[in-house]
Each structure stands twice: as C-alpha cells, then as structure tokens.
Amino acid sequence: MAGILNWNELWKVMRSGHYRRRAHEEDPSSMWDKRAREFNKFWMQNRERAEKQIANLELKPEYTVMDVGAGTGRLAIPIAKRVKTVTAIDQSKGMLVCLQENMEKEGITNITCVNKRWQDVEVGVDIEPHDVVMACHSLGMFDIQEALAKMDLAAKKYVYILTSAGRRMGDGEEEEGLWKAIYGEQRHRTRAWGSDYMFFCNLLHDMKIYANVDIRDAESEQRYDSLDDAVTKWKEMRDIPAEKEGILREYLSKILIEDDGTGTLCLKRKSKSATIWWQKAERGGDVANT
Numbered sequence: 001m002a003g004i005l006n007w008n009e010l011w012k013v014m015r016s017g018h019y020r021r022r023a024h025e026e027d028p029s030s031m032w033d034k035r036a037r038e039f040n041k042f043w044m045q046n047r048e049r050a051e052k053q054i055a056n057l058e059l060k061p062e063y064t065v066m067d068v069g070a071g072t073g074r075l076a077i078p079i080a081k082r083v084k085t086v087t088a089i090d091q092s093k094g095m096l097v098c099l100q101e102n103m104e105k106e107g108i109t110n111i112t113c114v115n116k117r118w119q120d121v122e123v124g125v126d127i128e129p130h131d132v133v134m135a136c137h138s139l140g141m142f143d144i145q146e147a148l149a150k151m152d153l154a155a156k157k158y159v160y161i162l163t164s165a166g167r168r169m170g171d172g173e174e175e176e177g178l179w180k181a182i183y184g185e186q187r188h189r190t191r192a193w194g195s196d197y198m199f200f201c202n203l204l205h206d207m208k209i210y211a212n213v214d215i216r217d218a219e220s221e222q223r224y225d226s227l228d229d230a231v232t233k234w235k236e237m238r239d240i241p242a243e244k245e246g247i248l249r250e251y252l253s254k255i256l257i258e259d260d261g262t263g264t265l266c267l268k269r270k271s272k273s274a275t276i277w278w279q280k281a282e283r284g285g286d287v288a289n290t
C-alpha cells in the first residue's frame with residue numbers, strides 16, 4: 001500500500017530515460033558483460049570487504065542461498081564455503097563466466113549459475129524457494145517493488161539487501177567535478193540516491209515489511225601499475241569517451257597516490273554500507289503488491 005509518496009513510481013521516474021546519461025544503460029546485461037573482467041580483477045583485490053559484508057549474515061551449513069545479481073561471485077564464493085548450496089542468478093553471461101572461473105580456481109562445486117534477469121525468474125517454476133535470498137548492489141530493476149516482493153516470496157528464512165548509505169563509492173565530490181568536466185553537467189544526484197538504503201526501507205515499509213538496518217563503514221583500495229593503466233581501466237568501467245581522456249588523466253593524476261613500497265598507484269576510498277534484512281517468520285503482515 002502506498003503512503004503519501006508512492007516510492008515505486010518515484011523509483012520508476014528515477015530509472016526512466018530522462019535520467020539516463022549513457023545509451024548503453026538501456027541494455028544492462030551487455031554493459032556488465034563488458035565490465036566483467038575489470039570488475040572481477042578489482043574485487044579479487046578487495047576480498048576483505050566481501051568477508052566483512054557477509055560476516056553478519058545468518059549462514060548455516062545446511063542453508064540454501066540465492067544471490068540475485070551475483071555478478072562474478074564476489075559474495076557467492078565465500079558464502080558457498082559456509083552453506084550447503086548457492087544459486088547465483090545474473091543477467092550477464094560475462095559476469096557468470098568470471099564466477100565459474102573463480103569457482104574452478106577455488107575448488108567450489110556447490111554454486112549453480114542461472115543466466116536470467118530477476119524479472120524473468122518465476123519462483124516455484126524456474127527456482128524453488130531458498131533459505132536465504134540476498135542481493136548486493138544489484139537492484140536496479142524498473143519495477144523495484146515487484147523485485148523485492150519476489151525476493152520475499154523466494155525466501156524461506158531471511159532476506160538481505162546490501163546497499164549503500166549516503167554516498168556510494170565513486171560518488172565523492174571530486175568525482176562530481178570529473179563528471180562535470182567530461183559531460184558538461186552535474187551528475188544527477190537521484191541516481192546515487194536511488195540505491196540508498198533509505199529508499200528501500202521506505203518502499204518495504206509500504207509493503208508492510210518492517211526491515212532491520214545495519215550501517216557500517218566500508219573501504220576499498222584499488223591499485224594500478226601506472227597512470228596509463230588507471231586511465232584505460234577508468235575509461236572502460238565508466239564509459240568515458242576517448243576524446244575526454246586528457247581530462248580523465250589529469251583528474252587521476254591528482255587523486256592517485258604513489259605507493260612507495262611497490263611502485264604502483266593507489267586509490268583508497270571510504271563510504272558507508274547498509275545491510276537491510278528481515279526474517280520471514282518475524283516480520284508479520286502480508287506483502288502488498290500494489
């Protein structure tokens with residue numbers, strides 16, 4: 001049931017073409033196919049963060065876990081080491097190829113990959129309910145209420161949504177300066193706000209899901225062999241046009257710090273992360289689909 005504000009409709013407006021800056025965003029799976037290798041390399045250097053993110057999830061050895069938008073298995077892999085089985089759902093083949101390679105490297109055999117959009121998954125037909133259903137930075141569906149209701153439906157015990165609180169990594173003030181210099185406009189604040197935990201909490205409340213929230217400090221560290229290496233990777237991950245490379249290079253030369261020990265360049269960032277969660281038996285009330 002919607003209150004004064006209809007959060008789902010607001011979300012749709014935020015996700016609609018009006019706020020889209022890059023044409024490729026119309027096809028998110030190919031965007032992630034293209035980014036998969038770089039994303040995987042970056043996060044394999046930051047495995048501590050994944051361990052911290054899953055440290056407080058209820059993961060028992062007998063549990064089955066469904067990871068919606070599992071990507072390269074950054075969380076699915078450490079989770080698979082603690083539980084019975086993991087089902088990793090992702091729309092991007094490229095991300096799942098990396099996940100399968102990561103599984104092989106670590107000798108993991110209890111993850112099943114499903115290459116589908118969450119919107120196209122039918123619970124009880126394509127996939128049976130799992131003990132735990134989770135999503136980490138992967139909820140960008142146009143109809144977010146439907147996506148959340150489906151996560152609730154698919155969970156037997158717990159649902160976890162891992163997202164950002166306040167600014168996301170990469171939403172720092174300096175990066176806004178880069179955006180303005182490259183695109184000649186201020187980055188639209190609603191994009192970052194749209195994945196903020198407050199948004200999900202409000203919408204869930206309207207759905208009569210009174211979720212718990214944990215807020216924590218988060219850090220990441222990215223290393224580059226050289227300034228050229230950083231420019232190439234940023235161009236790829238952020239789709240920066242070739243003719244704007246000079247602006248990007250200048251920006252990176254200001255924010256990257258030389259690591260004396262290794263001769264590499266380093267970027268350290270701090271942010272706040274949020275874990276929104278609820279237990280099926282405890283929450284009370286029915287999920288409202290309208």
Ligand SMILES: C[S@@+](CC[C@H](N)C(=O)[O-])C[C@H]1O[C@@H](n2cnc3c(N)ncnc32)[C@H](O)[C@@H]1O
Nearest residue numbers: 032069070071074090091092095117118136138
């Ligand atoms: C930022 S990555 C996060 C990956 C992983 N959850 C993690 O925390 O490392 C987002 C992932 O969600 C996937 N994704 C986004 N929307 C999706 C959807 N509607 N259905 C399935 N996968 C989706 C993307 O393909 C991408 O792999």
